[in-house]
Amino acid sequence: MKNLTNIITLLRDKNFRITPQRIAIIKYLLKTDVHPNAEEIYQVIQKDFPMISMATVYKTLDFLKNMGILHKVGTSNGKNRFEANIEKHVNMICTKCGKIEDVYEQIVLSQLENEIIKKSNYHIVSRRIEFYGYCKNCKLKL
Numbered sequence: 001m002k003n004l005t006n007i008i009t010l011l012r013d014k015n016f017r018i019t020p021q022r023i024a025i026i027k028y029l030l031k032t033d034v035h036p037n038a039e040e041i042y043q044v045i046q047k048d049f050p051m052i053s054m055a056t057v058y059k060t061l062d063f064l065k066n067m068g069i070l071h072k073v074g075t076s077n078g079k080n081r082f083e084a085n086i087e088k089h090v091n092m093i094c095t096k097c098g099k100i101e102d103v104y105e106q107i108v109l110s111q112l113e114n115e116i117i118k119k120s121n122y123h124i125v126s127r128r129i130e131f132y133g134y135c136k137n138c139k140l141k142l
């Protein structure tokens with residue numbers, strides 16, 4: 001599991017400028033499980049850093065994504081959403097309200113991965129498993 005100190009070291013090694021705004025973005029993404037999009041991240045960070053620009057948010061997200069710290073996740077409305085959660089899990093995506101929830105199923109997912117490796121002969125570096133449907137609340141309003 002990547003933590004803030006590891007990430008900062010990694011960024012320093014790559015000569016990425018580490019500003020309090022950028023740290024705030026990383027911290028937020030490490031602790032949230034809502035899988036926010038860039039605008040939502042901007043809204044949150046702006047509360048503490050009113051001067052932050054959308055461009056900084058995009059640049060930071062891009063950099064973190066290229067470094068493998070962040071992952072883009074699927075969405076139901078086409079807007080890029082992100083997570084820093086690198087643990088094996090399934091993203092449950094509601095196609096009605098757009099919310100994304102994590103479901104952990106370590107044993108089954110590890111078995112699945114082993115089978116996939118056997119069949120494909122790949123060395124897996126990341127994974128993204130997503131199910132689409134109606135969440136608990138939206139299901140009731142069908």
Ligand SMILES: [Zn+2]
Nearest residue numbers: 094097135138
């Ligand atoms: Zn829903």
Ligand SMILES: [Zn+2]
Nearest residue numbers: 083085091102
């Ligand atoms: Zn997730």
